[in-house]
Amino acid sequence: MVVDMTSLDLIACCKPLAADALTDEEASATAALFKALADPARVKIVNLLATSDEPVCACEFIPALGLSQATVSHHLRKLTEAGLLEREPRGKWAYFSLDREAAAELAGLVDLPEVVR
Amino acid sequence: MVVDMTSLDLIACCKPLAADALTDEEASATAALFKALADPARVKIVNLLATSDEPVCACEFIPALGLSQATVSHHLRKLTEAGLLEREPRGKWAYFSLDREAAAELAGLVDLPEVVR
DNA sequence: TGCACATATCGACAAACATCGTTACGATGG
């Protein structure tokens, strides 16, 4: 996208923005985290895990969410890939728990007050 | 999806989940907020606004994001609809600023420590 | 009034996504 910059007379409406803006990579990484939570089913999963002090069996989410086993597995995968969940196999069951560190990182992201200077 | 429930011997792997789970409406509302931020361009917009103590002209975002005017307008609309941005027309320009109240609400959402009990 | 400009909206298109039935993988228990 090449723009004709031969004249400078188009700068009229406002002052330059902050110089320390997010890079493409930072913005994409942040968006990926939010994307992992951008679904009601995944919000419920995180909520259920946040209110449980013990890992939760995958089978619990199926009735709790009212979705098929395949769909629940899909959502658990998305959250795990995003780093928000930890997966712990126990025999033939899979137990999931919140990655508290990732949750803290997420909390730091939206903690704007410090960013506001 | 009708399941044969004539016997109860399938309850074996874990204990019941917390009773105070999110409702469908709560989960959807929360997901909608995250969905608004689930895009790198929108993350950048919020970041730029968070680091500016004054409203920012819409035209600033076009070079900052490297996207077309139509696309930038689309993203600003999404964020505004989600309640995260405030739109203020000034003559033929449109100025945007962060809705600090909505940002605080978002911060409260991911502030898990209290939910962890 | 009419032109120039900033922004919003429309229509279209490709990519990503949620959902599910089915199948494959692994572990348990007889």
Place this chain on the structure above:
DNA sequence: CCATCGTAACGATGTTTGTCGATATGTGCA
């Protein structure tokens, strides 16, 4: 070893979403 059961992966399908060019709307200015 075989049958069973829980979970993950595959393939398909309908929906949503990001992107852009073109057009419409609306404002300021000569």
